[in-house]
Amino acid sequence: MTFFEGSPEGSGKKYPVNHWHPGSIRLGMTTGTAMASDSVVPLTRSQIERRLQDCPRLPSLSTINSALRELLNADQRYTSQVAEIIRRDPSLTARLLRLVNSVYYGLTSPVNSIEEAVFYLGVRQIRQLVMVTPVIEDFTRLAGHTAFPWREFWQHCIGTAILAREVLTAQQTPADEVDYVSGLVHDVGKIAMAAAFPRHFEIIHHQRDQRTQDLLSIETEVLGIDHAELGALYLQSHHLPDVLVEVARFHHQPERAGHHAPMVAAVHLADLLVRHARIGNSGNQTPVSDEDWLNDNAWDILFPQKFEAEKMIARATVQRSLERLPTILEGLV
Numbered sequence: 001m002t003f004f005e006g007s008p009e010g011s012g013k014k015y016p017v018n019h020w021h022p023g024s025i026r027l028g029m030t031t032g033t034a035m036a037s038d039s040v041v042p043l044t045r046s047q048i049e050r051r052l053q054d055c056p057r058l059p060s061l062s063t064i065n066s067a068l069r070e071l072l073n074a075d076q077r078y079t080s081q082v083a084e085i086i087r088r089d090p091s092l093t094a095r096l097l098r099l100v101n102s103v104y105y106g107l108t109s110p111v112n113s114i115e116e117a118v119f120y121l122g123v124r125q126i127r128q129l130v131m132v133t134p135v136i137e138d139f140t141r142l143a144g145h146t147a148f149p150w151r152e153f154w155q156h157c158i159g160t161a162i163l164a165r166e167v168l169t170a171q172q173t174p175a176d177e178v179d180y181v182s183g184l185v186h187d188v189g190k191i192a193m194a195a196a197f198p199r200h201f202e203i204i205h206h207q208r209d210q211r212t213q214d215l216l217s218i219e220t221e222v223l224g225i226d227h228a229e230l231g232a233l234y235l236q237s238h239h240l241p242d243v244l245v246e247v248a249r250f251h252h253q254p255e256r257a258g259h260h261a262p263m264v265a266a267v268h269l270a271d272l273l274v275r276h277a278r279i280g281n282s283g284n285q286t287p288v289s290d291e292d293w294l295n296d297n298a299w300d301i302l303f304p305q306k307f308e309a310e311k312m313i314a315r316a317t318v319q320r321s322l323e324r325l326p327t328i329l330e331g332l333v
């Protein structure tokens, strides 16, 4: 691989590289032999932007809408019509059957037909599945062979997407598929980092296991940029909608968001919730306590004029959704 990992333009600070065991999928599992001769330095903004230009785009993000529209336009009284759209995509079919059989594991005989699966899951869950499948496939290609618990990472992203929608529903924002996609790609900066700066990425996550500092400051120290800003640059360079860029950029600082502040706040809370419940693995294992998510300022962004009672109802609704999440995720990823 010919990725450059540092140059004299950077700060000059060097970090030793620990090489990952090829078979390892968990963070921190290395061969145990740190190769101190190998090192990386933080990069400048222009070096980072140049490198990102070469990073492949996510074709799924531009095709998602057409697949969805087709599905939504299908007359929902006829599950056969929905099933027909799904049948055209073998990977979607496989995921759908896996999902229905894991969510409804109590069924006496496994579900083998798409029509039956559509009947059990309902159109809402099917729509989520249609969106998730191509994005995850793209992400997997982009992330390459970097050692990282990717399956758990996808669970983190999908969990955040599902809960962001729940938060917005509790706040009575009408459903729009863009909030699901925003949740799904909020951490795309980590994937872009693994693709464009694999050695920096490995060092960052190795250090994350050893140090008490938060992930974003380790990223800035080692690479020169954190995953939130990197994700925003990546989405911008591929001309993806502003809302996705803003969610990626501010999902750890929702108070700095502009136009799309409610969406950013919803994704921020969803991210905190899945980390609090330890669902999936975002690569950021800093514990999130009950107080952290219950008292987070993002609730005030979502409910600026409302009574405390409405916030409490919203929190309770979201908490109930959180309990159902692990079962749904098992089937999806």
Ligand SMILES: [Fe+2]
Pocket: 186, 187, 227, 228, 251, 252
């Ligand atoms: Fe993040």
Ligand SMILES: [Fe+2]
Pocket: 156, 160, 186, 187, 271, 282
């Ligand atoms: Fe996240």
